[in-house]
Amino acid sequence: MSALAQRLEHGLNETRILILGAQVLLVFGFAATLMDGFERLPEAAMVPPALGLAAELAVVVRRITDSAPLAAAGAALTLLLFLTCWFGVGAGGSRRAAARRGRRAA
Numbered sequence: 001m002s003a004l005a006q007r008l009e010h011g012l013n014e015t016r017i018l019i020l021g022a023q024v025l026l027v028f029g030f031a032a033t034l035m036d037g038f039e040r041l042p043e044a045a046m047v048p049p050a051l052g053l054a055a056e057l058a059v060v061v062r063r064i065t066d067s068a069p070l071a072a073a074g075a076a077l078t079l080l081l082f083l084t085c086w087f088g089v090g091a092g093g094s095r096r097a098a099a100r101r102g103r104r105a106a
Contacts, residue, residue, distance in 0.1 A: 029049070046086045047083075050086065054076070054079035058074060
């Protein structure tokens with residue numbers, strides 16, 4: 001097998017592993033949000049997953065572009081996006097759900 005064929009096969013295998021890892025992370029994320037106990041988690045419990053995902057993106061961007069500032073900016077934007085979605089959108093949904101429960105009880 002030629003060196004190019006070996007490199008292509010290695011790259012495809014690595015891509016398959018990365019896709020599988022991303023699928024596992026998404027499934028765990030969806031499973032956690034759909035569980036009954038998710039609403040009882042303290043808000044601070046959502047910070048470590050956001051930091052982990054931002055750090056993963058920083059590693060990927062750094063490897064692809066070989067630019068530390070671009071990797072840091074991408075990680076910061078990803079962290080901001082996740083925290084905004086989890087705390088901003090989630091808090092709005094919790095308020096609406098609490099208002100609905102209050103109307104039903106009355």
